[in-house]
Amino acid sequence: MKYNFDEKVNRRGTGSMKWDAGDFLKMVGITERYDEETLPLFTADMDLPVPDPVIKALHKIVDNRIFGYTMANDDYYEAIINWFKRRNDWDIKKEEIVYCPGTVKALGIAVRAYTNVGDGVIIQRPVYPPFTSAIEDNNRVVINNSLINNDGYYTIDFEDFEAKAKVASTKLFILCNPHNPSGRIFSKAELKRLAQICYNNDVIIVADEIHGDLIRKDNKFYPIVKCADKVDHLVTCTAINKTFNVAGLHATNVVIGNEDLRNKFKKECGYEMPSPFTIAALIAAYNEGEEWLDQIIDYIDGNIDYIENFLKENMPKVKVVKPEGTYIMWMDFRGYGLTPEEVKKRIYVDANVILESGAMFGEEGTGYERICVPSPRPMIKEAMERIAKVFEDLK
Numbered sequence: 001m002k003y004n005f006d007e008k009v010n011r012r013g014t015g016s017m018k019w020d021a022g023d024f025l026k027m028v029g030i031t032e033r034y035d036e037e038t039l040p041l042f043t044a045d046m047d048l049p050v051p052d053p054v055i056k057a058l059h060k061i062v063d064n065r066i067f068g069y070t071m072a073n074d075d076y077y078e079a080i081i082n083w084f085k086r087r088n089d090w091d092i093k094k095e096e097i098v099y100c101p102g103t104v105k106a107l108g109i110a111v112r113a114y115t116n117v118g119d120g121v122i123i124q125r126p127v128y129p130p131f132t133s134a135i136e137d138n139n140r141v142v143i144n145n146s147l148i149n150n151d152g153y154y155t156i157d158f159e160d161f162e163a164k165a166k167v168a169s170t171k172l173f174i175l176c177n178p179h180n181p182s183g184r185i186f187s188k189a190e191l192k193r194l195a196q197i198c199y200n201n202d203v204i205i206v207a208d209e210i211h212g213d214l215i216r217k218d219n220k221f222y223p224i225v226k227c228a229d230k231v232d233h234l235v236t237c238t239a240i241n242k243t244f245n246v247a248g249l250h251a252t253n254v255v256i257g258n259e260d261l262r263n264k265f266k267k268e269c270g271y272e273m274p275s276p277f278t279i280a281a282l283i284a285a286y287n288e289g290e291e292w293l294d295q296i297i298d299y300i301d302g303n304i305d306y307i308e309n310f311l312k313e314n315m316p317k318v319k320v321v322k323p324e325g326t327y328i329m330w331m332d333f334r335g336y337g338l339t340p341e342e343v344k345k346r347i348y349v350d351a352n353v354i355l356e357s358g359a360m361f362g363e364e365g366t367g368y369e370r371i372c373v374p375s376p377r378p379m380i381k382e383a384m385e386r387i388a389k390v391f392e393d394l395k
Contacts, residue, residue, distance in 0.1 A: 003292060005048050005299045008376050018043045031348040039383045042356040044328065046245040046374035051292035054244060057284035061276050070276040072099055079286035080253055088223050096257050098266055099274050101250040103210050103237045107134040107174060110206045110235060113268035114261070115140055120170040122161070125362030128180045143170055146364055147182065152321035152332060154182040156190055165201040172204050178211040178221065181330045181361055181370045183323020185219055188227045195228030204261065206235045211326040213243040213293060216301060219324045232258045235265070243293065244285040249278045300327045303373040303380050314388045327374040334367035336394050343369070351386040
């Protein structure tokens with residue numbers, strides 16, 4: 001079937017983190033303004049409806065009228081196994097899959113399971129802020145291997161990475177691929193090299209690959225386990241949350257081939273069971289959602305092209321490199337010569353568009369703003385026109 005993603009779905013009054021969190025955003029200092037005219041493009045979920053098969057599957061659960069404790073069944077595991085075999089040629093065994101209610105939670109579990117207080121954990125800033133909190137909130141030490149910013153295209157500083165991996169107290173590396181917020185998809189060669197360095201130095205890799213289905217049409221994503229010569233030190237977080245816009249269902253599945261690492265993760269995680277809605281949504285999404293996914297990727301590509309062209313024509317001082325994956329764009333506002341606070345006021349208050357400040361991703365993101373683009377295109381157009389208008393005096 002053909003989906004109409006231009007249609008705006010009213011999310012106000014649903015408890016949406018994007019559309020109903022104005023008081024919270026004001027309280028924590030993200031914005032001074034949030035009202036009925038605000039356009040929020042900061043949270044990484046979609047303002048676009050999920051696949052019809054998922055909706056039908058959830059209705060079936062509701063119609064059963066009982067929502068008790070639920071265990072993942074064979075259909076659940078087979079849907080995961082078949083999806084990754086079909087799309088990534090990745091052979092996953094049922095026993096390697098560990099359910100966890102959320103990827104951020106999984107990162108914290110992994111930090112506690114695989115490291116001790118005071119140990120070092122490598123991350124690559126600018127990077128999704130919960131990577132930092134997963135480390136610091138558990139009294140571990142952030143070891144930052146900053147990505148190299150090549151005029152907006154980010155690459156890995158391997159010399160620095162290897163030096164930090166060799167430090168005896170470094171025990172873990174949290175990889176983000178596709179990378180949030182830069183949109184980079186790391187190549188097979190890059191991933192192989194990262195995996196080998198970590199293997200040589202007894203550093204466990206936890207790979208956040210939850211954007212791995214959201215890839216530009218002319219790019220290819222490879223799970224790190226398909227690139228590494230040695231895989232016993234690899235832990236991979238997968239999810240339907242980003243791919244199919246069901247983050248509220250908490251459907252993360254962590255794939256851990258090494259039995260010892262798997263047992264440590266499971267012990268720290270405790271006994272977690274997916275809800276009946278999570279099980280039904282995953283089975284429907286992975287078994288029947290590819291037609292929808294193809295259409296949503298086309299639509300997101302169109303939004304990205306629109307923003308890229310709009311900036312070139314109307315705000316050439318803003319630099320952006322088209323992301324290879326994710327539905328995120330990483331916009332560099334430093335060309336205006338304003339402070340980050342001045343940029344933020346113009347966008348968040350004057351234009352009434354809420355983005356996400358680059359500084360939240362580490363000091364490497366200072367002067368940048370992250371925009372999440374999977375919203376109806378008329379909304380994206382209105383947001384960009386508003387932003388351009390408040391920068392007209394600086395052309």
